[in-house]
Amino acid sequence: MPELVPFITPGALLAHWQGHRRLSRRVIAAFPEDKLFTFSVGGMRPFGALALEMLAMALPMVRGAVTGQWDSPSSRDPRPKAEILRLWDETTAALDRLWPQIPTERFQETMTAFGQWPGKAHDLLLYVIDNEIHHRGQGYVYLRSLGLEPPPFYER
């Protein structure tokens, strides 16, 4: 294989993602407890459900990239905000631990995530990050609609 030039290295991409995850954590924390699974705009899913989707994708995708085993056992049932934040912090630590175990050549290889979605590993991992940014942006609209100021987008 010829030498590949990096746009970004695996370590820098993880740091970039964890920056996004700190912001997403602040958005979860900004929701009033009683609005997390009851409030939404335009008939969309409430933010608590979106946060649980983020959790259901992040660690299972990275674990799959490391092991080739695909499972996403996390329940999507509503739960208290403190429990979501606890799961968030567990995932933060687990991502830091597992990410360096992804073989460096794997990022350019094709894999089939969760037995269903084929793609380059870097595109599948970016999909998880992009999906988090996409739904978090929706959380900003929910917070504004509740009369609450979301955390600044540029702070990570």
Next chain:
Amino acid sequence: MPELVPFITPGALLAHWQGHRRLSRRVIAAFPEDKLFTFSVGGMRPFGALALEMLAMALPMVRGAVTGQWDSPSSRDPRPKAEILRLWDETTAALDRLWPQIPTERFQETMTAFGQWPGKAHDLLLYVIDNEIHHRGQGYVYLRSLGLEPPPFYER
């Protein structure tokens, strides 16, 4: 400099971004002409203003990474949807032309975007993409609030 391992190469990242930009174009196109600069949710900016912000960041950031010259002359004044889509397509072609002119070592180097924001070039470029995803997600809420079905997130 030691050999750096890529998470993703510059060419694959541009392809990933242009995929996002095709989706963003479909979101702009999905807005009724009379809602683009008049409708929003929660007191936020209307989607037309967000689309113009995307345009004001994309090409100027890439041009700056190539030339070290920073300017963002695009006006943010409301304009017809067809004009925004025309600017979008011009930017698509200009990004394809300019991106390969970014020196490959530049992505890991520090620069000060628009004379104000210092950072690694890859982080500054990702900021532009992330900002597009963030605001486009808000456009999804606006469309749903208008009773319109947004284009699927996973189609690029």
